[in-house]
Amino acid sequence: MTMSSCTAISCEGGMELRLVDMLTALGEEYPIFTKQPGALRVRFVRQENASLAKAVRTGDEVVIHYSTLQQAARFVGSAQAGLIDEGEHTERFSFEKLAFMICAAHNKVFTVTHIQKWLRRMALFGFNQMLLYVDDTYEVQGEPFFGYMRGRYTAKEIQAIDAYAARLGIELVPAIQTLGHLSQLVRWPAYKNVQDTRAVILADEEATYKLIEKMIAFWKQNTRAGRIHLGMDEAHDLGRGVFMDKHGPKPAFDIFNRHLGRVVSICEKHSLEPMIWSDMYFRMGSPSRQDYYDPATVIPPEVKAAIPAQAQLVYWDYYHHDKAFYKDWIARHKALGKEPVVASAAWTWSNLWHNADMTEKAAKPCIEVSIAENVRNLIVTMWGDDGSTCDFDSAMLGFAFCAEQAFAHDSFDRGRMARRFEAVTGANYAAHMIAAEINSTPLSPMCILWDNPVYHMYLHNAQLVQNCDLGKEARRFEGIHHRLSEMQLDSAAGNLWHAAGIAKYMAMRLNFADSLFAAWPARNRQSLDRLWRQSFELAGATDELAESFRSSWFACAKPFGLEVIQMRLAAIALQFRELARRLRQYxxxxxxxxxxxxxxxxxxxxxxxxxxxxxxxTACDDIRK
Structure with a gap:
């Protein structure tokens, strides 16, 4: 791999075995042990300070003083990016655990090789923990329908990921689901005995806990993990299905705490420290029972007292832009008797490309407040809701931003962050920021993509109800496509050719809808004839976009789940052809x-x-879950 922005370094001198192993793993992608003339010579010196590390440069030699592999890797990344000038440089490691999360639950399941690439890059950004988020995409002994045809990870694959992460000083933490978000599992008749509602499994049912123990045992047997994330978020209708039929209406707080207690006991049996997303406590305490961030939320004292002491709460928040809210909600978690883990996000869900603007607006205040409030563990998540249409690799820019905020929040320098991003990924920072403008619109690009061109329910609403100027937005997308086309595009951290194609397609769709909305009410036959021809062009453009999605998908993921995107795009193309037939009839x-x-x-x-x-x-029945 050619890294034009990456400084070649030569790691020299006596090194402890774990450091050699880490550098060897990094050397699979980067010039770490190069002998080429002019390479920066790097030596390592052990120290005892786990919260502060330093690098000292004298001429063409850098000495990295480190305690943990995380510190060593972070400074190797600095050296590669040319960020270590003459003299002494220090960095404070504010978090004991700085984690990134890979989502493998919403159709797109990364291959082992691709996760290894992520691990190398995240190590150089400074992360020392990885959450692998899965719903049912891993194999469970004796459960053939668990993750069936979903690209589930085998024991051998998880062992390989865990071993590689350990080489890079990164702790693998399984992030599973043990209450909600299991609709893909309970769809099978084999799991009807543990189903409460459409996506929630049945609490207070022995068969449920036997299954959960198998799930937890899988991770204990195949990883070095000392902790596990149990999920348990967004179980909105807990106790309202089969549970209510069997036991009658019961307080949701009681059901939740009992269930959590049972699962925590299983974790103790397998020597795993559990954590859960905290939202259900706040939702159940809200008058609406839905709002995680409701200031009127009240969690009764008896409920607080019944929360299992061993369960760590993870406060997730990807939406707020003001420091005051984060400070308040961290305080509310502490009032539950818990030191919370805090989770922010690189915005990927419901997007076609990483949304850099939303990431920065929410992550910056979240990380700053977390440091000020002495939060010890921070997670940066990413999600693939509604089919993982986003090019997940584009989110590496978001993780680079969050890492830089974590290490240099009080002296954040975008130029230095950009240099590190380019050195570590080999990607073009300026091009990525242009591609991220795909999301800088009052419209949702994903909604434009899925809008049925016969009905145009979304775009009609946007134009006539929200007063959105479709022509103006089309010109903005044309500008993004033009600027990207003028740059040297790459696929080092997201396929920029794919991003350029998305921008072009968005412009075509918006121009078409804008013309149709004007031509049809006026029965402008000349314009309608032109739209008839353009319908065929857009059907072909949709087919081309499907090929672009396919290429991006197979570059990183197992094949399972791609068919969902292909099916949807085929439907869009078919509807363009149907519209052409109908226009011709008229x-x-x-x-x-x-x-x-x-x-x-x-x-x-x-x-x-x-x-x-x-x-x-469509507004018609038959395709909703």
């Missing part, structure tokens, strides 16, 4: 009007959503 006088176009000239005045394919593509 233009040839075979029909007096087109009911499907008439029906949405005056769309309902109200909030449109939720923004998922099944709700955007």
């Amino acid at each position: 233009l040839d006088g075979q029909v007096e009007t087109l009911d499907e176009l008439d029906a949405n000239i005056d769309p309902p005045k109200g909030v449109f959503g939720p923004f998922r394919f099944s709700h955007i593509f």
Whole structure:
């Protein structure tokens, strides 16, 4: 791999075995042990300070004083980026654990090789923990339908990931689900005996805990993990399905705490320290029982007292931009008698490309407050809701930003962050920031993508209800495509050719919709004839975009789940061809009007959503979960 922005270094001198092993792993991608002339010579000296490390440069030699592999890797990344000038440089490691999370639960399951690439890069950014988020995408002994046809990880694959992470000084923490988010599991008849509602499994049921023990045992047997994330978030209808049929209505707090207690006991049996997402306590205490961030939330004292002492709470927040809110919510977690783990995010869900603007607006205050409030563990997540349409590698920019905030929050320098990003990933920072502008619009690019071109429910609402200028937004996407086309594009941290193609396609879709919305009410036959021809062009462009998605997918992930995106794009292409047929029928006088176009000239005045394919593509039944 050619890293034009990466300084060649030569690691020399006597080194402890674990350091040699880490550098050897990094050397699979980077010029670590090069003998080329002019390479920066790097030596390592052990120290005892785990919270402060330093590097001293004298001429063409750098001496890295480190206690942990995390410190050593972070400074190796600095050396590669040319960030260590003459003299002494120190960095404070504010968090005991700085974690990144890979989402392998929403169709896109990274290959082992690709996770290893992520591990190398995240180590050089300064992360020392990885959460691997899975719902049911791992194998469980004696459970053939667990993760069936979902690209589940085998024991051998998890062992390989765990071993490689350890070489880089990164702790692998399994992040599973033991209550909600298990709709893909309980869809199978084999699990009807442990199903409460559509996505929540049945509390107070012995068969449930036998299954959960198998799940937890898998991770204990195949990793070095000393801790495990049990999930348990967003179980909104807990106790309202089969549970209520069996036991009658019971307080949700009681059901939740009992269930958590049982699962924590299983963790203790397997010598694992458990953590859970904290939102259910706050939701159950809210008058709406839905709002995680409701200031009116009240968690009764008896509920606090019943929370298992061993369970660590993870406060996740990807949405707030003001420090005051983070400070308040961290304090509320501490009031529960817990020192919380805090989770921010690189914005990938419901996006086609990493949303750098949203990442920075939420992560910056979150990380700053976490440091000020002496939070010891920070997680930076990413998610793949509604099919993992995002090019996850594009989120490396978000992880680079969050790492820089964690290490240099009081002296953050975007130029230094950009140099590290380019050296570590080999990608073009300026091009990535242009690609991220795909998300800088009042419209949702993913909703534009999934909007049925016959009905245009989303774009009709955006234009007529939200007063969005579709032509203006089309020109903005054209500008993004033009600027990207002028740059040297790469796929080192997200496929920039794919991003350019998305921008071009968005412009085509918006121009088409804008023209159709003007031409049809006026029955402008000349414009409608032109739109008839363009319908075929857009069907072909949709097919091309599907090929681009396919290439990006196979560059990083197992094949399972790609069919969801392919199915959706095939449906969009088919609808463009159907629209062409219908327009031709009207233009040839075979029909007096087109009911499907008439029906949405005056769309309902109200909030449109939720923004998922099944709700955007059609209002008819049969494709919703």
